[in-house]
Amino acid sequence: MVSSLLVLLQFQTPFIITLTLFIIFHQIQTSDASPQTLLILPLKVQTHPHGSVSIPIPSSRKLSFQHNVTLTVSLTVGSPPQSVTMVLDTGSELSWLHCKKLPNLNSVFNPQLSSSYNPTPCTSPVCKTRTRDFPIPVSCDPKNLCHATVSYADATSIEGNLATETFFVAGSPQPGTTFGCMDSGFTSNADEDSKTTGLMGMNRGSLSFVAQMGLPKFSYCISGSDSSGVLLFGDAKFAWLGPLRYTPMVKESTPLPYFDRVAYTVRLQGIRVGKKLLQLEKSIFVPDHTGSGQTMVDSGTQFTFLLGPVYKALREEFVAQTKGVLTLLDDPNFVFQGAMDLCYRVGSNRKSLPLPPLPAVTLVFEGAEMSVSGERLLYKVGDVAAAKGSEDTVYCFTFGNSELVGIEAYVIGHHHQQNVWMEFDLVNSRVGFADTRCELASQRLGMGS
Structure with missing residues (x-):
């Protein structure tokens, strides 16, 4: 049973908003007779000049326009845990992390430092999974590992190996989570990439983060300019x-x-x-x-x-x-x-x-x-x-x-x-x-x- 998680969001347009979460525990009274423990994750707000971010969109969707609000989730990955920051995207399936230091890129996950990191072999059924995120079919690299390329509408792409790792969501371990360990290519904006480690896919696909966590539902409420909002993982009624x-x-x-x-x-x-x-x-x-x-x-x-x-x-x-x-x-x-x-x-x-x-x-x-x-x-x-x-x-x-x-x-x-x-x-x-x-x-x- 996955605990429900609440995320505090804050938006401020005309700036790009980067939201980083920290963990605080609360008990919330729901419509049920007994209080339900939820995890409240307040978010730190960082502003960037308007128009500096272009959200990566799978090329099959053909959307290339820029967005002025991005939501990023901070969590830890690996053993021992490494801190990462991931863009929350309900329009994508595969979650991925930058795994190689690239020019102007400081935020990376180093799989060599993690004992729980397991690259996916070509023989794995996951390597044969067909998703909308892979307009270019997955392939075998020289080491017989599952290699994936994710392409975007602005002609950029990012590629690397599929792997499994332990993701810690609000301190709760999620072992064996499939993701992309990307070691080459860019998304759309190198300056913004330097502030985030990757992307968290949240659509209905079998490889999405929400599907792998087995969540029954999630909710959010977005306020207007200069106000806060909430994101809730799990089933809670108010x-x-x-x-x-x-x-x-x-x-x-x-x-x-x-x-x-x-x-x-x-x-x-x-x-x-x-x-x-x-x-x-x-x-x-x-x-x-x-x-x-x-x-x-x-x-x-x-x-x-x-x-x-x-x-x-x-x-x-x-x-x-x-x-x-x-x-x-x-x-x-x-x-x-x-x-x-x-x-x-x-x-x-x-x-x-x-x-x-x-x-x-x-x-x-x-x-x-x-x-x-x-x-x-x-x-x-x-x-x-x-x-x-x-x-x-x-x-x-x-x-x-x-x-x-x-x-x-x-x-x-x-x-x-x-x-x-x-x-x-x-x-x-x-x-x-x-x-x-x-x-x-x-x-x-x-x-x-």
């Missing part, structure tokens, strides 16, 4: 949270070229702007015979991306309903992060004021809805040169066109999950969510001031 709305995960047994079978896939059935439902054919939300058009809930992606025809309909309706309320940025060449082409100019006289009332955008899933409103609809890009010398601030619509980043899918990003309690129930194969104030959730769990 009376103050109230009922969650659930939507089933989609399972696809047939291998399809553009369908990620281990992603957190749900059924998107429609979109409303204000009270108006977009007039779209229901078939446009259903994956086609190639798997193109699945809907993935991904905390590793910042914004939400929609297939071209759906994005166009949403864009037109949002512009129509905000006419006279927002001023369009008159610069057809300005596209934020390569996919956000609906941007607005906000006058300097409003910089200290909240945005005007905006129509909510509601994502309609099977059995549940997620409403995006207020500040989550627009993202402050800054005083961009597109403002042509004025002191205006540019805000962009937080929905993008997936075709502009070369992805054949709908992706629900973490920006639209702010102040939503998100639960990934792996046993019952469903995603649950409930609107809440995440800073208050942190306080209720003894982590807020």
